[in-house]
Amino acid sequence: MNILVIGFSTRSIVCSGFRAGYNMYAIDAFCDHDLQQCAKGFVKLDIGEGFDASKIRLDEITGLIEGFGVDFDAIIPGSGFETIGFERLPYWILGNDPRIMAEVSDKHLFSIFLKNRRIAHPETVLLQDIGMLEFPVMVKPACSGGGIFNMKVKSPEDLLLLGTKLNEAGMPPGKSKIIAQEFVEGIPASVSVLSTKDRAVAIAVNEQLIGTSWLTEMPFAYCGNITPFETPHASEMKYIAENVILELGLVGSNGVDFIITDDGPVVIEVNARFQGSLDSVEMATGINLLDAHLKAFEGIIEMSSEIKDEKENSSKNKYAGRGILYSDRKMLMTETVRDMLLEINVCDVPVAGQAIGTDEPVISVLSSGKSRDEVICKMKDSVMFIRESLNLLES
Template structure:
């Protein structure tokens, strides 16, 4: 296999990993970041607009975009947001079974599965049950990731306020599209797993950065990772993750999200795709996750890697409407940045602007370096006049060829 197409909302980390592994990488995504374009042979930018959902895209339109590359792809990999799309059988789709993906990505169905397996997870409630619950409840869309839309309900009246806020964002969800769970507190974490049809290997345990105030104003937004995470529950989490991935029948790169509570680890969800922790896992272990993913579909697992150093990825969210000036673009590139927006890109409030990476000998060192880079970029951002443009949108498909 040589020519690989990746389709997802944000494909930068996958494209760059595949490029480092020696593949000819092509992309369809919503951002076409500067550094992704440097690693891709060609890329097409999707028009996501407001309230876009990948499953609403006409499959004939998506196939038309694929065909427009004029490349005979050896494999097409659905990434973030496109995992459950059902493609025509004549396309070389490299992914897990469609029915499995539907069950894993729907948080309501997944909660029922965990209950049947007697695995620790937050208690999940029906809409009628939460009217009589006095403790705080976490509400989240059943089929959405990233934590951007997650909120805590303290009483029944908060639900309507939450739905109203979704409508203002042009997100059309009803009570039936939501999941209600116990609100638990602890350390957010994930286990990165590579699996074949009959074997699974946990290759890293990662700390998740969630709702970090110097990165975002959103309370539960995913803000990056630190690898490795050492915890007394490491072996337990690895065993749970490996057995769960095998039980689900997943192949390739997957991640199991946990919350490490005072009573032990609790499973939050499974991401049956490349995860946002890809950068830190690769930097910390030296493992190329794209190559490991491809080899897993051939029945091969990598040797268990060792952590060489600590690595962090910190995602900076915009706090207002921002038009990326040439000056800001250059300043972002002065740091160890990834997901770098292009000059002229428009980033809306609470949208990811860019990410910074750091490596070091301990957690404190990588946090300190990452935070220094973030503060530098924020100061540069403040030098630019606030813009009144709307969030990133595209009126048409745009092709960028290296």
Template sequence: MLVIGFSTRNIVCSGSRAGYNMYTIDAFSDQDTIDCCIATKELPHELDIRSKDAAEIIIDMIRSFDVDFDAIVPGSGFEVMDLTSLPWAILASDPKNIQMVQDKLALSHKLSELELPHPHVYESVDDEPDKFPVMIKPRKAGGGILNRMACNEQQLSRAVRDILKNEPSFTRNDLMMQEFTLGEPASVSLIAIKDKVVAVAVNEQLIGTPWLTRMEFAYCGNITPYEGKYAEEMCKISEKLISELGLLGSVGIDFIVTKDGPEIIEVNPRFQGSMDTVEMATGINLFDAHVKAFQGKTPQKYRKVQRSAGRCIIYADKEIRIDAHVLKEMRKQRVADIPQHGYVAFKDKPVISVLQTGMNRSDVIDSLKRDSENIKRIIYEMS
């Protein structure tokens, strides 16, 4: 199996545990990615995924493996790349369905049509908001790093300028404005086939967690299961929505859980960042479930969690270089996304992930905080 994405470690390691021979093309070539693969290739640093020749470059890289793959699994950033000239099956949803849900403005129109709860989305960042605060974010990018909140007109103008400065390839049409909704961030992980959708886990999301990052809305990891009171309702909403959208395989829906109930934020038509915690908490192998979904097979039912599990992502407070001694010390913790010797993590970029399990959320959070503090001390004292 070949996996292509900007970061594929959780996908290829899941596939390896399920007994598949894994290959990958990604941007990081982390040590644990390499350990789980027969062979890996690193994406060119200068590659613009939106350029006309990007698909041709990737196809040449795929052919250079000189392997007859069983299938290709697109990960984040490559869900709609045209690889149909290759002779192998593509285990992904219909590109038209993916493009619709990845455009948060188009998705909001669909959610309104289905009368499903979601924050109000404006047609343009140049519209006059009915009320503040509002959230400005990319229409077709995730991760939260570029998200900005605005509480007045001046902050709104500043937020738009700041995002365009940080991502020069964007125009104002690449941005969207959304009602800012207070609540707990959560997600539902699902497996879908043509005529059946099964929610396999509800997850708490760690967003802008102060002991992991200085970025207010950056994705920092997950805790599985989500322990709030709306978990069952989110599962029902998610199964209905994914059925309507016609997505297949492993997919996820992000929510904000308000005092009045859950509201849909976005849909991820691919493997999600919660993959580690879902697998650790439930015992389900999501890669194997994804492959079998394209054979018309789904898990029989929602699987009760066996334990609590957490993953957190440590972001760099300043530019740091990871040397062999730092790597050796970090490996004493339960870590993932392990960088190569000599890796430079720039300010506000991810360094490494920490994984933990426990009897409940409190146990997991305490362990993640402890291990994260140990790793940050190692990084900043020794690098």
């Protein structure tokens, strides 16, 4: 089966499909070393400065698809490309309805959806109505992921510097719709869900690494996951996530982000696509998410045979993590350093010659163990080795 993944960063999806035995192809902004090892063919997107996938025309993508010369059985829209309108193409599209995506991807519209259903969620307004909220507040683009443009605003005076800060962070000018949210203190987490049109099954609760100091200098940047996340709120979070996914009519692999507060879990957003937790979920559960995603679109969720038996797994590694290391300066990857990095358990490995900017993701580290602490310890050791290796690169 020939499957094409189109997204800003598709490595995890492509490599999951490769492990499941599919012929994988990619249109991707990075075309990392490990993606190239897993893909039958790939095309690199020219993202330039201030890249905004919503500005790409469907006919441009069609030309890239036809350039493969492959009869694709399915296309999977990845990060940044969920609302392009692939349903107009003559392919089986393994993605959610763009009309649903438009509502889900807009954090302001999604907040209204949650409010109407009395689901705990931070009070959310458009930036022009920020006076309705008490400071501090979280300011962010209505349609954006990764947390790199999120700003904590402590006072009205800070708003005067907001535009400058967003420009310095490199926010594309097209993301002009800005929202303000009640600032919620707590532990970031997510629930991974597989769903058909009439059934949703939560397969994992994940800890989210946000602004982790040994991975990034950006306070709200997404830095990876640890699976599972053990919390007394797990059952409630799974119930909420399953019902939100079902009511939205989402199919396949989708996720719901939470903040776990002293008063319980608060829904932050829905990721109606493959999530960044794919690696840790697959490692911890034994589920191949690409295969499970495809089957969900066929109306099938086969959980019993796919999740590792708890008793059998008790003596093995049951925790897994992915940590995303961000750069602290501009650098250019070399073949020598790339080969050094491949000696440890990493993914998202830049190809030789890849230019990496300040505060951009460099590489991800993977680890597994019998406890969260063991996973974190292994990841920190890998990060230390990577930093030493990156010191050999010229700025």
